[in-house]
Each structure stands twice: as structure tokens, then as C-alpha cells.
Amino acid sequence: MPTGTQVFYEFVKTHKKVSGRNIVKLSIFVPMKNRKLKNSELERISPSEYKEGAKTPLILILDNVRSLNNIGSVFRTADAFLIEKIYLCGITASPPHKDIQKTALGATDSVDWEYAESTQTVIESLQKEGVVVATIEQAENSVLLQDFEVECDTSYALVFGNEVKGVQQDIVSSSNVVIEIPQYGTKHSLNISVSTGVVVWDIYSKLKALHDLP
Numbered sequence: 001m002p003t004g005t006q007v008f009y010e011f012v013k014t015h016k017k018v019s020g021r022n023i024v025k026l027s028i029f030v031p032m033k034n035r036k037l038k039n040s041e042l043e044r045i046s047p048s049e050y051k052e053g054a055k056t057p058l059i060l061i062l063d064n065v066r067s068l069n070n071i072g073s074v075f076r077t078a079d080a081f082l083i084e085k086i087y088l089c090g091i092t093a094s095p096p097h098k099d100i101q102k103t104a105l106g107a108t109d110s111v112d113w114e115y116a117e118s119t120q121t122v123i124e125s126l127q128k129e130g131v132v133v134a135t136i137e138q139a140e141n142s143v144l145l146q147d148f149e150v151e152c153d154t155s156y157a158l159v160f161g162n163e164v165k166g167v168q169q170d171i172v173s174s175s176n177v178v179i180e181i182p183q184y185g186t187k188h189s190l191n192i193s194v195s196t197g198v199v200v201w202d203i204y205s206k207l208k209a210l211h212d213l214p
Contacts, residue, residue, distance in 0.1 A: 050110040055084040056204055056213060057155040059131065063119045063171055064090035064162045065192055072103030073193035074160070079107035081204045082214065084155070086111055089119040103193075119159070119171050126157050127176070135159040135175040136199055137167045138189075142180035145202055152210045158199060160192050 045053065060083055065071055071093060078086055088094050094115045095101070095108040116122045123133045132154055150156065159175065161167030166189070172178060181190060181198055190198070207213060 047106070047110040050079070050082070051112070053082070056082045056207060057211070058083050058200070058203060058207065059085050059087065059126065059155065059157040060196070060200075061087045061119060061122060061133075061157055061159045062089060062092045062192075063159055063167050064165075065092045065160065066163055067192075068093050068097055068099035069103045070163065070191070070193045072100040072105075072107075074196050075100070075104040075107040075111055075113075077193070077197050077200055078111045081200050083111060083200070086113040087119075087122050087157075088113060088115045089122060090117065119168065120174065123157065123159070123171065123174055129155075131155045131157050132177065133157045133159065133175045134177045134179050135161075135167050135172050136179050136181065136195055137161065137172050138180050139172055139178045142178040145179055145181050145199060148177070148179050148203075148206075150203065150206045150210065156203065156207075158196075158203070160196055163192055 058081070060074060060078055062071065062074060065074075065088075071088070075086065075095075077083075092115075093100065095104070095113070100108065127133055134148070134156055136158060158179075159167055159171060161171075179199065181195060183190070189195075204213070
């Protein structure tokens with residue numbers, strides 16, 4: 001019988017009793033390749049541990065995002081990469097809401113967030129604190145994501161915009177830098193939740209090379 005953490009499939013063949021013969025049971029154990037892990041094996045931290053633990057020096061700002069499912073997805077991505085805080089601005093809805101929860105899956109309990117009516121006020125306040133504000137948009141003089149370099153001992157705030165209109169022009173103009181995700185197909189943009197995942201992973205990877213991040 002196999003022992004340890006390795007899991008096996010068991011194939012059992014049973015013969016019914018025929019003409020006075022005994023039942024024959026054949027068990028074959030075959031090693032499972034690339035076994036999927038259970039949630040209990042992933043060793044995730046609790047919401048309280050998240051709030052008390054060290055964070056990635058990265059803030060997300062949602063500028064008039066209308067879809068509650070997109071908002072929830074951003075929370076879930078933020079939780080995955082230990083984002084410091086999310087600012088929900090303008091028409092962007094706030095938790096608690098069942099449609100946000102549908103995609104956030106509880107991430108609203110771990111990630112710190114704040115609602116603000118004015119995106120402009122938020123970025124001006126962050127800039128005064130020395131945070132570099134980067135808008136994710138297609139604009140003149142934008143920097144391609146792969147070419148954007150992060151600096152040590154610097155915090156960053158990423159601004160993501162409305163599903164149709166994108167980030168407001170005054171916010172784009174007020175940002176320290178505009179980052180563009182390169183696209184090579186026929187479409188002009190990505191869904192905001194997809195953009196968030198792409199950019200956060202890239203920036204997190206670059207910050208990880210400079211900081212003691214998980």
C-alpha cells in the first residue's frame with residue numbers, strides 16, 4: 001500500500017460469483033502526475049494576518065469603474081499580491097455588495113480600501129506623500145509596460161479607468177508617468193480586470209527584485 005503524500009488512482013475490478021467461484025478483486029495503483037493541490041494545502045494567510053503583515057508598496061486607484069464584477073476581480077488580484085490599498089473613486093461602487101463579492105470571494109475583508117469622490121484629490125494627496133502615480137492608458141509619451149523601471153524605496157499608485165472612456169484626461173495629465181500595455185492584435189484595449197492582473201504582476205515582479213517580498 002502506498003504511503004506518504006503521493007496520491008494514487010485505484011482501479012478496482014470485481015468478478016461476481018459464478019458457478020461456485022469466489023469473487024476476485026483486482027486493485028491497481030497508478031502514480032498520479034501533477035496532482036492538483038487542495039485549498040487546505042496552499043498555506044494562505046488569514047485576513048487578519050494580511051492586514052497586520054508587510055505589504056507591497058503598491059496602491060490601486062479605480063477611476064469611475066462601472067462594473068461591480070470588475071471591481072471584485074481587482075480586489076481579488078490585489079489580495080494575491082499583498083497590495084497596500086485600493087481607492088474607489090467617482091462612480092466606482094464600494095463593498096459590501098453581492099456582485100462585488102461574487103468575484104472578490106472575500107478579498108474585500110483583507111485588502112484595505114477607501115472611497116473618494118474625486119480621483120484628482122486622491123492622486124494629489126498621494127503625490128504629496130512622495131508616491132509615484134502611474135496611469136495605465138494609451139497616450140502620447142507613454143512608457144511600454146516592459147520598459148517601465150521601478151526604483152527602490154519608492155511607492156507606486158496605479159490608476160485604472162472606466163471600461164468605455166478609460167482614465168479621465170485630467171488624471172492622465174496629472175500623473176507622474178503613463179504606462180501602456182502593448183497589444184499586437186486587432187482590439188484597442190483590454191478589460192480593466194485583465195489589465196490590472198497584467199500590470200500588477202509585472203510591477204510586483206520588478207519590486208520583488210528590489211524588496212524582500214514573498
